[in-house]
Amino acid sequence: xxxxxxxxxxxxRSQSSHDKLATSLGLFSIALGVAELLAxxxxxxxxxxxxxxxxxxxxxxxxxxxxxxxxxxxxPEPWIWARVAGxxxxxxxxxxxxxxxxxxxxxxxxxLATLVAxxxxxxxxxxGLTAEKGGRRTAIADYNDRSGFPKGLQASRxxxxxxxVPKDMRIPDLLRPRVA
Amino acid sequence: MxxxxxxxxxxxxxxxxxxxxxxxxxxxxxxxxxxAICGSDLHLYDHFMPGMKSGDIMGHETMGExxxxxxxxxxxxxxxDRVVIPFTIICGECEQCKRGNFSVCxxxxxxxxxxxxAFGHSTAGLFGYTHLTGGYxxxxxxxxxxxxxDATHIKVPDGIPDEKLLFxxxxxxxxxxxxxxxxxxxxxxVAIWGCGPVGQMAIRSAVLLGAKQVVAIDRLxxxxxxxxxxxxxxxxxxxxxxxxxLNDLTGGKGPExxxxxxxxxxxxxxxxxxxxxxxxxxxxxxxxxxHVLREMMYVCRPAGVLSIPGVYGGLLDKLPLGAVMxxxxxxxxxxxxxxxxxxxxxxxxxxxxIDPSFVITHTEPLERGPEMYKTFRDKQDGCIKVVLKPxxxxxxxx
Numbered sequence: 199x200x201x202x203x204x205x206x207x208x209x210x211r212s213q214s215s216h217d218k219l220a221t222s223l224g225l226f227s228i229a230l231g232v233a234e235l236l237a238x239x240x241x242x243x244x245x246x247x248x249x250x251x252x253x254x255x256x257x258x259x260x261x262x263x264x265x266x267x268x269x270x271x272x273x274p275e276p277w278i279w280a281r282v283a284g285x286x287x288x289x290x291x292x293x294x295x296x297x298x299x300x301x302x303x304x305x306x307x308x309x310l311a312t313l314v315a316x317x318x319x320x321x322x323x324x325x326g327l328t329a330e331k332g333g334r335r336t337a338i339a340d341y342n343d344r345s346g347f348p349k350g351l352q353a354s355r356x357x358x359x360x361x362x363v364p365k366d367m368r369i370p371d372l373l374r375p376r377v378a
Numbered sequence: 379m380x381x382x383x384x385x386x387x388x389x390x391x392x393x394x395x396x397x398x399x400x401x402x403x404x405x406x407x408x409x410x411x412x413x414a415i416c417g418s419d420l421h422l423y424d425h426f427m428p429g430m431k432s433g434d435i436m437g438h439e440t441m442g443e444x445x446x447x448x449x450x451x452x453x454x455x456x457x458x459d460r461v462v463i464p465f466t467i468i469c470g471e472c473e474q475c476k477r478g479n480f481s482v483c484x485x486x487x488x489x490x491x492x493x494x495x496a497f498g499h500s501t502a503g504l505f506g507y508t509h510l511t512g513g514y515x516x517x518x519x520x521x522x523x524x525x526x527x528d529a530t531h532i533k534v535p536d537g538i539p540d541e542k543l544l545f546x547x548x549x550x551x552x553x554x555x556x557x558x559x560x561x562x563x564x565x566x567x568v569a570i571w572g573c574g575p576v577g578q579m580a581i582r583s584a585v586l587l588g589a590k591q592v593v594a595i596d597r598l599x600x601x602x603x604x605x606x607x608x609x610x611x612x613x614x615x616x617x618x619x620x621x622x623x624l625n626d627l628t629g630g631k632g633p634e635x636x637x638x639x640x641x642x643x644x645x646x647x648x649x650x651x652x653x654x655x656x657x658x659x660x661x662x663x664x665x666x667x668x669h670v671l672r673e674m675m676y677v678c679r680p681a682g683v684l685s686i687p688g689v690y691g692g693l694l695d696k697l698p699l700g701a702v703m704x705x706x707x708x709x710x711x712x713x714x715x716x717x718x719x720x721x722x723x724x725x726x727x728x729x730x731x732i733d734p735s736f737v738i739t740h741t742e743p744l745e746r747g748p749e750m751y752k753t754f755r756d757k758q759d760g761c762i763k764v765v766l767k768p769x770x771x772x773x774x775x776x
Contacts, residue, residue: 206749206752206753206758207748207749207752209745210391210392210393210745210748211389211390211391211392211748211749212388212389212390212391212423212748212749212751212752213388213389213748213752214752217388267660270387271387271660272387272388272423272424272425272426330752330756331756331758332756332758340599340600340603341600341601341603341604341607341739341760341762342603342604342606342607343607344604344607344608344736344737345607345608345609345736346578346582346607346608346732346733346734346736346737347582347585347608347609347731347732347733348730348731348732348733349730349731351585351607351608351609354582354585354586354609354731354732355585355586355588355609356564356585356586356587356588357586357731358583358586358587358588358726358731359564359587359588361558361587361722363558363561364478364558364718367558367559367561367710368561369561369683369708373681373706373708374563375563375565375566375634
């Protein structure tokens with residue numbers, strides 16, 4: 199039997215720091231998504247991009263869906279990775295504002311830096327959750343000495359044939375195999 | 379006292395809660411010496427089972443020592459008795475209890491209206507489970523209040539380790555009932571889906587009851603190795619077709635008896651219906667993932683028996699009832715009538731026919747219970763069965 203199991207959660211909890219971080223990211227996703235969906239122009243202005251309000255609204259819907267999935271799923275890991283993929287799309291979109299003639303280029307640079315920072319947090323969270331789940335390689339694959347039969351397997355085959363199956367659990371005689 | 383408390387999806391904590399006290403004259407209080415995490419606890423942990431409330435104490439596999447007895451339970455129990463507590467709370471007096479159908483006791487579910495609404499008619503009260511079954515505080519704790527304790531207990535002798543006796547509370551009689559209700563003949567092939575703790579007990583039970591061959595189906599190497607140790611032929615469903623192999627093993631006729639020891643959270647990686655179930659479950663259009671039921675309905679030999687100890691909670695989709703009807707299959711299912719079997723099973727343990735402790739892979743202090751839920755759910759560290767010990771020295775395991 200094992201005496202030491204690697205600690206995978208906070209003391210006295212079933213959740214790890216990465217699980218808690220995932221919950222925070224889920225709430226953040228929903229808050230950002232609502233802002234993008236309801237005030238796309240303000241978000242565009244803050245991010246130093248123009249004319250992409252429809253795209254931002256679509257991203258808002260994505261953020262809300264991802265956030266709800268993170269908060270309601272018993273396994274947030276794939277949804278945090280989905281956030282990372284979304285971060286890449288966000289960065290690519292906001293990077294279109296890196297033009298010399300962009301009057302809000304300062305906003306744009308700050309927005310990009312923020313996105314990179316959020317992406318880093320997402321990657322740390324997703325990687326942590328993936329590591330906690332581990333791979334099948336962590337499994338101890340051999341319990342072939344655990345028959346559970348103190349008298350041995352061969353001696354145990356049919357050892358309980360004396361047991362009388364209760365009447366309500368017997369199969370009807372017509373369904374029994376015919377004995378030659 | 380310390381107890382494992384449910385706070386939401388995947389959120390279980392070891393917390394201090396008020397000690398239980400005698401609330402009714404039929405109650406008893408036991409000091410828990412060992413408890414275990416059951417596969418069906420994971421349905422609560424993952425929150426697939428409705429009717430949980432934040433603050434619920436988990437656990438329904440418990441044993442210990444009686445420390446207080448209500449006046450009406452004194453004829454059956456006394457302080458100092460060593461008892462295993464069945465996961466079903468039973469009155470011992472209603473029509474169903476008298477017939478031995480303890481898991482559908484008519485009196486022990488204190489939330490009868492909820493049970494009636496969910497299932498048509500309520501079932502027995504269960505420890506540490508959903509409020510649909512009474513919402514009784516569970517036994518993953520230092521102490522447990524046992525309602526209707528004069529009937530709800532299994533007395534066990536001193537001098538035998540807890541580990542050999544603890545599983546009389548649930549998984550051993552559950553695996554046993556799964557095999558018994560197959561009414562196994564010496565010519566039968568018994569196919570068992572799922573090599574978790576109940577599947578392992580069902581394998582041993584089918585072997586003891588004299589099946590011609592027992593076939594166990596899973597995907598995890600450590601579980602398959604334990605199944606082989608118990609005498610099963612194994613199928614890794616990630617490496618071969620379950621249906622083709624079962625037909626090969628039975629001369630093309632299919633197994634006579636099929637046992638679903640998986641239940642509502644089937645992980646049928648790669649199968650089309652599994653993707654369908656996950657999508658529907660995510661959209662809340664289906665509560666359970668019944669891949670195993672579909673497969674056994676399809677592969678079972680005509681006039682065969684489907685035995686379903688695996689837990690299902692609600693609504694399922696795309697079940698091939700045409701196969702069930704046309705092949706004349708018999709379906710037997712239900713929560714386990716624990717006390718119906720335990721006298722016999724205790725004797726089989728004392729007679730060394732079986733030692734159920736073979737299934738234990740992890741023994742940890744109660745305080746580490748919450749993270750062991752995660753280890754068990756994610757099948758990490760070769761985990762098959764976790765036993766928790768209140769008072770065990772946690773520092774050794776930090």
